[in-house]
Amino acid sequence: MLVTVIFLSVLLLVTLGVAAYETYGERKVAAFMQDRIGPDRAGPFGLFQPLADGVKMFMKEDFVPATANRVLYFLGPAIAMTTALMTGCVIPWGGTLVIGDFTLNLQAADPEIGILYVFAMVSIGVYGIMLGGWASNNKFALLGAIRASSQMISYELAMGLSLVALIIGTGTLSLGGIVAGQLDGVWNIVAQPLGFLLFLVCAFAETNRAPFDLPECETELVGGYHTEFSSMKLGFYLFAEYVNMFISSAVISTLYFGGYDIPFVDQAGLTTFWVTALGTLSLFAKIGFFIFFFMWIRWTLPRFRFDQLMNLGWKALIPLAILNILLTGLWNFRTELIQLF
């Protein structure tokens, strides 16, 4: 019990730390893509920049609009942050760590509905944006909130359908089970290339990242749903987005890229401790790559128009996902089908 509490606290700190350095990474990647230097003043290579940004966020005036619904205005950023942080506990961050007599499973909980739990948290997360946007009593914020909710509902469908095809193959909803299947066999990306692409596109839409960042589209909506927020409340919204990006990358790596699996590591003759440690490191390397990929896309592609976004979701991704389910079903039951004829 105590061990789990400590593990979850460490996980919380790691998540927040990664999210903080994602803000630094985003600025460095943007600078690299635009042939600039990026932040380099705070500390060596600007490494203390997230700290300086955090202090700045805390020190700013915490302004509440006079016509805002105070309770919901407060609740919005809190819900966004809480739901973003709650998903981490079902993700398998590694195998079982053994140090002497002490064993620690690097997955805090492995409920049999693991992947659905992640889904549920994501679907509750949209309330943070909706309530915050509505409570600010500002038309730009409301428009941003409405965009966010319609976008998330549309893309949740395609995301769920692309997962169904994956689950047909894995036969389990538990994230631990999905990784275990990939440890023995091949990574799911091999069996589900189309499903992976669909999931990736939907992950961009669910995290409100460019090219789908219409809820906070600054050219049309000032700041979108967080127009009226300042100080750490704004910080929570921005930070929740980076936490979501981290968790999405972790979920993508776990579902399609073997989680903490390193191919052929069992033939290298390492002790279990090193296998576990290297496995966790490899998971973080995969996550790091996907976080970079998120940023790469953001600074490469222009933003979609809202009708393009809806058309892509409903008329391209959902039919493709259904087709993918059909194909996966046919492939998985091919022997039974051949026997029929």
Added chain:
Amino acid sequence: MQILFYLFAAVSILSALFVVAAKNPVNSVIALIVCFLSIAGHYILLNAQFLAVVHIIVYTGAIMVLFLFVIMLLNLNKSTEPQKSMATRIAAVIAGGLFLLTLLGAIKDGIGIANPDVYDGSVGLVKSVGTSLFTEYLLPFEVSSVLFLSAMIGAVMLGKKDKGQPDGGEISGAA
């Protein structure tokens, strides 16, 4: 565990009452969301993880988002609220009372209180829910999916623009 049960029970009843009592429709919807979450808590206490999480995804995560969406767009408040006549109110009270009577009658004979000693903890897990849906309840399951499909087609037909109507922009795809 028992404390959790009383906590969830109290939260669900209080939030359900607040749904009816709240003046502001947005507060009403939020109370309903809390009510659904506490019902999901009850499912988890019964070890019905699958039902709990699907309840959260479908009701809390999708249906209530749409509810909130519509209410925010309509921006209901005191001045726009339609004034109900006395006859409507009396009819509503009678209809509600009759519904309550029906429910009470159903509970009195039919359901009763389940015996906790014989409760099968695996009944709400993915495997058992799936097996019973696709064997024992296959026909009702398929019939209800046809019902959903027809409702969906109906909604699409209602939402479709007439041919002669001027195009109001392409943004109507949100439905």
